[in-house]
Structures are given as C-alpha cells and as structure tokens.
Amino acid sequence: MNHSAKFIFSVSFALAAALASGTAFGDEPNQKLDPARLAVSVSDSDAPQTVRTTDGRELKLVWNDEFNGEGLPDAKKWTYEVGYIRNNESQYYTDARLENVFQKDGVLTIRTIKEKYNIEGKPKNKGLKEAEYTSAAIETIDTASWLYGRVEVRAQLPTGKGIWPAIWMMGTNIKQIGWPGCGEIDVMEYVGHTPHRAHGTIHMRKKGGKNWEVVSKGSSLLLDRPEEQYYVYTLEWTPEKMLILVDDKPVLEFKKSEEESKTGVWPFDKPHYIILNTAIGGAWGGEIAEDTCPTDFKIDYVRVYQ
Ligand SMILES: [Ca+2]
Secondary structure, eight states: OOOOHHHHHHHHHHHHHHHHHOOOOSSOTTSOOOHHHHOOOOSGGGSOSEEEOTTSOEEEEEEEEOOOSSBSOOTTTOEEEOBOOSTTBSEEEOSSOTTTEEEETTEEEEEEEEEEEEOTTOTTOTTOSEEEEEEOEEEOTTTOOBSSEEEEEEEEOOOSTTEEEEEEEEETTHHHHOTTTTOEEEEEEOOTTSTTEEEEEEEEEOTTOOTTOEEEEEEEEEOSOTTTSOEEEEEEEOSSEEEEEETTEEEEEEEHHHHHHHHSOOOTTSOEEEEEEEEEBHHHHOSOOTTOOSEEEEEEEEEEEO
16 A cells, blocks of 8 residues: 555556456456345344365464444544545545544444545645545554454455545554565455456565565456455465455465565564545545545455354
8 A cells, every 4th residue: 555656666566467367257257246245234143253265274362353333433442543644645544533433233344435525734734725535444453453364355445537546554663664674465455447347455664675675576466346346355464474354256466485585574473453545536535536436345244253
C-alpha cells in the first residue's frame, strides 16, 4: 500500500510480469453469480473454531470480527487513520464517521464519497480547508497484532477508475523504526484501472537501505467479478514463508530462504497488525473518473487463526 516513486518501477515491473503470466480463476465469466459467494456470515458462531492450512496444519481461531454489530466498527478492535496519510492520495480519511464506515447486516462497509468535507483544523489536512473525497482506513495497531498464523478476510471489492482498496499488514514496530523497515504484507490490493485482479505484494527494506529503498515482490490473480461477489483473501504465515491466497488459490509465495539472502533483512519475525482501507487516486490508483464515487468496500469478516 505504501508506494514511493523510487520503487514504483520495480513494483510495476513485477506486476507486468504477473499480468503476462496471470491465470484465470477458473469460473467462466458472464455466468450467473454463485449464491455461495453472495451470502455473508451474520452470526459470531459462523466462524469455525479451527481451520486447516493449505499444508495441512490445524490452527485455532484466536481473533475475529464478523461485523455483526450496528454502526461504527467495534472500538475495542479497530482504530482510525485520520487525514491525508500516504502516496499522495486524494481521500481524507475521516475519524469514526458513519458515512465512511459502518456495520450493517453482518457486513462492514468502507464507503468513498466525493463531497466537500470541512477539514479546517483537523489532523493531517495538508493545510486545506476542504477535502474533495472522503474514505476510511481502520487498523488494529493499538488493539491486536499477530506473529504467524492464517489471516482470512472475506470481501467484495469497490471498483471504478481511481479506486484502490487494500487488506494489508505492517509490523507494530513501525512506530520505532518506520516504514519499510517494519515490513509490509499486502494480502489484497486492487486498482480500478485494471479490474477483476487481486494483487498480493510484500515490501521490506533493502539491506543497508534508507527509508525509501524497498525490496518488493508481487503477483496477481484474475478473479471472476470480485466487485460483485465475495472472495476470501488469505495470508498463511510461518517462520519460513508467507503465502498469499484467494479462496486458497496461490497468488504469491515469499520464502525467507530465498529473500533474506538477497536483502539481508527479514522483518517478518515480528508481530504485524491489520489495516483495511479504500484509497482514491495517488501513486497507484491514478486518475479518478467523475463517476467513480461513491464506492463500497464490503467486508464480511476478518478471522485470525494460530
Ligand atoms: Ca459477517
């Protein structure tokens, strides 16, 4: 999710390679949507207490949010990024504002809005009086973090030119050592200018590098209408590797044995927290179409197994 100009080229190159070799998900497009992909969990008991990883290990549920409440997300689990945060994006992230983030009928919605929103005197407002776009970014940095396990986020993606939703994680030591030294695991990113495709990417600091010197590796998977139905975006994380999956189909494998030797660093042996957001514009979202907003990023649940 963090993209500086310095490494956007390498990311783009990796993505271009991924696009060239991208595999279709298997479902024939233009068929009827699968009812199972439209249904959502509406009870906390819908979350299985155990799950089996793709390599056959049984893990136990340690944290989840099925989003069965009403209104704002549970303040015991989620806090807010507020303001203009990164990547020269166009949205102002609002602070616990129902218009931009709410639970209803078992689903959390992050909504982008094109509107004149007063940000005079508000945090990280770039000295502006009015925002042109609003959205929300929620995170567990102050409430929960995990080292290893399986993270599942079931979601239906917003779309439109300029839109850039993400399900991602960063090291909780970001407050001490900054980004990208803290490590970044992008379990799912999507950009409206290249629809139907889920991207998985890992970022970490280059050996001896400065803040902007980043090693990135990404790949992607073409999905059947992820904007209209739910998929499970998953990270399986062990001391040896990270595996990013969509409905248990591999998107990206990132092995310590291969990557640590190239970079001399491995930030993925420390706890990471979860961030859910929709950005608009910026380094990767690009040009925003007049009719893109409003958009809804719908999240059925977040489940963490260890
Ligand atoms: Ca749910």
